[in-house]
Amino acid sequence: MSTVGRRGASTPRELARVGDRLSFVYLERCVVHRDDNAITAEDADGVTHIPSATIGTLLLGPGTRITHQAMTVLGECGAGVVWVGEQGVRFYAGGRALTRSSxxxxxxxxxxxxxxxxxxxxxxxxxxxxxxxxxxxxxxxxxxxxxxxxxxxxxxxxxxxxxxxxxxxxxxxxxxxxxxxxxxxxxxxxxxxxxxxxxxxxxxxxxxxxxxxxxxxxxxxxxxxxxxxxxxxxxxxxxxxxxxxxxxxxxxxxxxxxxxxxxxxxxxxxxxxxxxxLHYDVAQEAAESAEDRVTLQSDHGRHVEAGRNWDGDADEVIW
CATH class of the missing domain: 1.20.120.920 (CRISPR-associated endonuclease Cas1, C-terminal domain)
Structure with missing residues (x-):
């Protein structure tokens, strides 16, 4: 079983920056599925391929169905998914962060x-x-x-x-x-x-x-x-x-x-x-995004490596 810090999802460097994405894609009356790292929208007119990492928000209108695999790739890419009610009066949204840093x-x-x-x-x-x-x-x-x-x-x-x-x-x-x-x-x-x-x-x-x-x-x-x-x-x-x-x-x-x-x-x-x-330091962001790392908080603001037993042998992996 892999740890959170070792998950196999794409890294932020492999994904399109959120600022470079399409703002949103609207679909209705179709079935949304996955084909490699793209999603497909199938309706009476055929199948349309959409690269998932280029989507900011996917708007799912009336009559749409989406598969588990499609949601998986959208989640890995940090795309927002919005189920839009009739005429867009209501919506429900979700997504996953592109960054690994908190x-x-x-x-x-x-x-x-x-x-x-x-x-x-x-x-x-x-x-x-x-x-x-x-x-x-x-x-x-x-x-x-x-x-x-x-x-x-x-x-x-x-x-x-x-x-x-x-x-x-x-x-x-x-x-x-x-x-x-x-x-x-x-x-x-x-x-x-x-x-x-x-x-x-x-x-x-x-x-x-x-x-x-x-x-x-x-x-x-x-x-x-x-x-x-x-x-x-x-x-x-x-x-x-x-x-x-x-x-x-x-x-x-x-x-x-x-x-x-x-x-x-x-x-x-x-x-x-x-x-x-939020006064977020860009230099700090660059340092944090350089690696996918999970730490534990210790005393005096010190952070130590997660996934190890700190009661005894520092080399003992506990997860």
Missing amino acids: GLVEAQAMAWANQRTRLDVARAMYRLRFPDEDPAGRTRQQLLNMEGRRLKACYRSESARTGVPWVRREYHRDDFSAGDPPNQAVTAAAQCMYGVAHAVVAALGCSPGLGFVHSGHERSFVLDIADLYKTDVAIPAAFDAAAEGPEDIAARTRRALRDRINKTRLLDRCVKDIKDL
């Missing part, structure tokens, strides 16, 4: 566990949203008020730019069609953004649940990251799709959003922003 999640946990540093990270997130304003000294309520005004202004601006009428934001969790076309488009864009953000968070080895603005949900940090790009990526793509008409608006929104994500190199931005927000 350095980034430890940095996240340390920042989250302290009230002062947690607020510092939240302010830094708002600083990314408001580059012309300094959120230092603002309370959380004041930050929330700033964000609310920003979103309202963005909806009005996109409505004027595209000519799409806008009344107010409405989200119907159980009935996608209950909203008007622009609201349907915004909902579809939001679900895709959550999937993409979840894939990046999982690939970097961060905890989806330790949020700095959002709290109390298993994807709080995912929501934090996705919200950073609402006004310059998600909402403009939604209004562009709505401007083309109400027919098949969810699919057209996904296509518009995918193009905008690729054009703006959003995955690279996500990776950089997460590391900057």
Whole structure:
């Protein structure tokens, strides 16, 4: 039986960096299987091969079935997998980290566990949203008020730019069609953004649940990251799709959003922003990624090699 540190999965150097991947691939009404290191999608039109290491997030729509082997290769590649409900109203996501190091999640946990540093990270997130304003000294309520005004202004601006009428934001969790076309488009864009953000968070080895603005949900940090790009990526793509008409608006929104994500190199931005927000040392990252290593914590911050019995013979393997 091999240890965690000796598992036979591909190393991070053998996998495509998350910033170089396709943002997401959407499939529906097909069977997803594995063929070597690719996944295949089989439907009435034939079989399509998709290299698994190039996928950021796989969106599985209605009528899809996926095999255990396909999930295995997607997990090894750190791809996010999202089961999307009818019209993309709900989703369930999962993934596996590309890194073998716990350095980034430890940095996240340390920042989250302290009230002062947690607020510092939240302010830094708002600083990314408001580059012309300094959120230092603002309370959380004041930050929330700033964000609310920003979103309202963005909806009005996109409505004027595209000519799409806008009344107010409405989200119907159980009935996608209950909203008007622009609201349907915004909902579809939001679900895709959550999937993409979840894939990046999982690939970097961060905890989806330790949020700095959002709290109390298993994807709080995912929501934090996705919200950073609402006004310059998600909402403009939604209004562009709505401007083309109400027919098949969810699919057209996904296509518009995918193009905008690729054009703006959003995955690279996500990776950089997460590391900057958590003050993660790039030099430390390079050292940690050089080897697949598990250690045990000893006294005075010292780490010793795992997999050995430290009660007696240091060469005795215990696992």
